[in-house]
Amino acid sequence: MCGIVGLFLKDKTLEPQLGAMLSEMLVMLTDRGPDSAGIAVYGASTKGKAKVTIQSPSPEADFAGLEADLGKKIDAKVKLLAKSTHAVIDVPADKVEAAREAIAELRPSVRIMGAGEAIEIYKEVGLPVDVVKRFDVTKMTGTHGIGHTRMATESAVTTLGAHPFSTGPDECLVHNGSLSNHNNLRRELIREGMKFETENDTEVAAAYLSSKIAHGQNLGQALESSVNDLDGFFTFVVGTKNGFGVVRDAIACKPAVLAETDRYVAFGSEYRALAKLPGIEDAKVWEPEPSTVYFWEH
């Protein structure tokens, strides 16, 4: 199964509640996938600054002294904020690649969850209620966010196998379904120079979109292409720095509900996830059509 939620705010006054709203939506869908959960939140961005979200199986050892070590290594001022097994490191925007390489060298067991000007990603094995608590998601402020609760099918139940997947700056994707041509696509993308962390099908979908975007397509065009190139079942929800998109495969057996008001656009695998949103009674609520790209941008 898997459960997906997404929230794209139009009303700025809701931004301080983004994390709380998204958490409540995600917890509602716990029974669609109780093995791992994750959330991507797009928060405030500062010009010239970027954020790198990292994860470690032994955070105490890995995060201790990393701020100083990394700052010295890339010769820049960096700031590390640890949250349980994850940490967000503020680095100068032009030092993201250098930071990625330096982190891999300084702390080999640390994994990079994602990077960008606005994105922060938190994901772990466990129930949504525990995952959102562990990372204090309810207190997070942001413009838009995506959450996922997983019932694993295509790869192991691990932190790295949890969603969202991020393979490009400020890009992330969550998936309900399963792809059948991911091995072939992965080989093609590896030939293009993309790197993969897992055997997971969704990571391939995320990398596919990142590759299309890197080749000049916008997110909407990349999603249009995915309908033709990806084989299998999928409902995708994707995030970019300013945008939020939804697409379903032609068969559309994986459920999806969208709701829109003057204040927000919300996605849920089921209406249950949306039932407590403010003003939902008067929202436009509909099921997204198969092979149709829906996309909103700030």
Place this chain on the structure above:
Amino acid sequence: MNVTTLAKSPQREVNYAPRVFDLDAAPLRELNLALHQVTDASDEPSWEVINPKGSHAVAAGVAQPIAVEVRGSVGYYCGGMNDKASITVHGSAGPGVGENMMSGQITVKGDASQYAGATGRGGLLVIEGNASSRCGISMKGIDIVVRGNVGHMSAFMAQSGNLVVLGDAGDALGDSIYEARLFVRGSVKSLGADCIKKEMRPEHIAKLKELLDRAGITDVKPEEFTRYGSARTLYNFNIDNADAY
């Protein structure tokens, strides 16, 4: 003058006011248990469910001719296996509304998600909004009336019963259909394998009129519909297709 004396009937407690169930306060299982425990519909003929908030299996498996008014939107399998009850959803319904319905009526005031009325054997399912993909998949005698449109692969492998669509039908309508009758007033994006357009004979007009009446639809005429059904070419194995296997 003929005076009839009524025999005194034993006192029975009849609750004519609807019994209200608040799903914010009580779990769904209590609602369905209470509905299943009705042994005589005249004892508690009227029920109301408030705050469903997308709950699954609301009023599934009801087997008495009671009326259930659901105030809000429901999730998966609302009214599944319904036998005799009249269930009205004052909102939209998730996947599988009225799945395997036996008899009675389910009315959805809003939209219905995929496979509405799937495998239904009898009764009437009315969707006042749109139904999405696979509406009436494998229907086996149920009548389904959709005021809006239906999505792709509706009436896939439909065996018997009637699917009436006042709006448009999506791709592959009636794919691999058996003996169900499909009536569409609007356009059909494409017909599925072995589904063809058929002539509207007087008995079809009469049946359609009856179904529209039962669904409370008075603003359209049966003559505005086109009938579709099985070409019956997939019924038997064709030796010319042997190479395909």
